[in-house]
Amino acid sequence: MRTTLEARVVIVGAGPVGLTLAGELGLRGVDVVVLESRDEPSTESRASTLHARTMELLALRGLLDEFGELPHEPLGHFGGIPLDLNLPSPYAGQWKVPQTRTTAILRTWAVDLGAVVLDGHSLVNVTTTPSGIEARVDSRHGSRNLHASYLVGCDGETSTTARLMNTEFAGRSSDRLLHRVDVTGIDIRNRKFERLPSGLAIAARREDVTRVMVHEFGSNPADGRSDSTFDDIARIWKRVTGEDIRSAKPQWVNSFGNASQQATQYRAGRFFLAGDAAHRQMPVGGQALNLGMQDAFNLGWKLAMAMCGTGDEDLLDSYHDERHAVGARVLAGIEAQASLLLGGPEIEPLRSIFTALLETESVQMQLAATISGLDIDYRRERSSGQSTLCGSRVHPDVVASDPRAADDLRRGCGAVIDSRPDCSPRRWQIVRPDGYEECAGTGSSPHSTFEEWHQFTQFDREPQRLETS
Ligand SMILES: Cc1cc2nc3c(=O)[nH]c(=O)nc-3n(C[C@H](O)[C@H](O)[C@H](O)COP(=O)(O)OP(=O)(O)OC[C@H]3O[C@@H](n4cnc5c(N)ncnc54)[C@H](O)[C@@H]3O)c2cc1C
Structure with a gap:
């Protein structure tokens, strides 16, 4: 069909x-x-x-x-x-x-x-x-x-x-693996990024489940991938920490590499x-x-x-x-x-x-x-320099200070944040729908820019109809 x-x-x-x-x-x-x-x-x-x-x-x-x-x-x-x-x-x-x-x-x-x-x-x-x-x-x-x-x-x-x-x-592809298994039925002590002579060991218990992660230094699988079983991981854990976790019940076994x-x-x-x-x-x-x-x-x-x-x-x-x-x-x-x-x-x-x-x-x-993710400034990120968009993050407190702007952004629209007329100097900011600054300035509101931007981002127009063949 x-x-x-x-x-x-x-x-x-x-x-x-x-x-x-x-x-x-x-x-x-x-x-x-x-x-x-x-x-x-x-x-x-x-x-x-x-x-x-x-x-x-x-x-x-x-x-x-x-x-x-x-x-x-x-x-x-x-x-x-x-x-x-x-x-x-x-x-x-x-x-x-x-x-x-x-x-x-x-x-x-x-x-x-x-x-x-x-x-x-x-x-x-x-x-x-x-x-x-x-x-x-x-x-x-x-x-x-x-x-x-x-x-x-x-x-x-x-x-x-x-x-x-x-x-x-x-x-580059992966050449080292960190093995992970979520287990129940054992009581081992928590380990936070513990570096031991032959490897790295991590154990963290949340309620009944202990997440165990282990890497053996110098073990470099050729293809960077692994289909390790719980038994394999338990053996590596024993070699690295000396602890025997074979009696545990595995819930989720998973290994990941350092590919980038x-x-x-x-x-x-x-x-x-x-x-x-x-x-x-x-x-x-x-x-x-x-x-x-x-x-x-x-x-x-x-x-x-x-x-x-x-x-x-x-x-x-x-x-x-x-x-x-x-x-x-x-x-x-x-x-x-x-x-x-x-x-x-x-x-x-x-x-x-x-x-x-x-x-x-x-x-x-x-x-x-x-x-x-708080250091993003799209002015810096853009490599070509051709785009005209601005782009530093607008702090949530600034958004919250203007309920109308907060409402526009909640609806996925762009927003205009204009400081109160009695603030000196008066400052305005145009905010993209993803919460980054489009442009900003001081002085009286440039109404034409505001109107243009509002029209640009308010999404009150019908999306164009798709023509199908
Ligand atoms: C096994 C594993 C363990 C991870 N563990 C951690 C961790 O411990 N900590 C951490 O920070 N991050 C972890 N990550 C990374 C994190 O889960 C991902 O970064 C995140 O899930 C990415 O989200 P995504 O929506 O891009 O992709 P995914 O969450 O992978 O979603 C992609 C979806 O696309 C679907 N799909 C694939 N192909 C098709 C197709 N042809 N047609 C239709 N649908 C398709 C898949 O079924 C899947 O639901 C792990 C990832 C994996 C794979």
């Missing part, structure tokens, strides 16, 4: 990144179909950390209430060296939430805003047409064609979209990549998840404006310019952390120097800002 479906944007992958993007587009009335290979949402306990900037963005959209009270950790680490994440943000630090919960909340949000999520549907091929793209989608019911204007691959580290786009990845690869282009015409589909990195401290969700916050409003006819090619290109540069910086930081974490005794001199440097406030603040 072959039937034809239609949407304005197709998102491949209902992981946290695809669902964030679906919600962002749904907010602006763009009709979206999300394809998801799995029949049901994943139950794997992957990333468990939301960082400050992601929390700020979720707050901007009024989504934080859905998460309820979250466990908070003010301290993070850089390559296992303790790092204070206390920065000027209402959400400084790490917020602990299982990825399954984040994904479930985002899915409800996106679906409530009109996104159609097709579970059990896989993208298998895609072609361009004069008016857009045509995707071939397989499910157990057969094959379907899906016409759309744009397709965004949020399909994770083994992205089919990236393969179909012939995307080149720059970087980034798509050289996040956009090719009507195709985009976001999240792990665009960058593959070692999952240290939840940075991959946060980086990916912020890709989606950056792309959503730009794509919606393109659909409404107010966004142009430069605006769409600015997604690559801005997010590729941020990704490159974050990946470099993760690589540095992987070396500090997984390096053997030869890395100790570097670790001592790093530990000393981290006592300097400016170094600590800089690394904390990068990990938290």
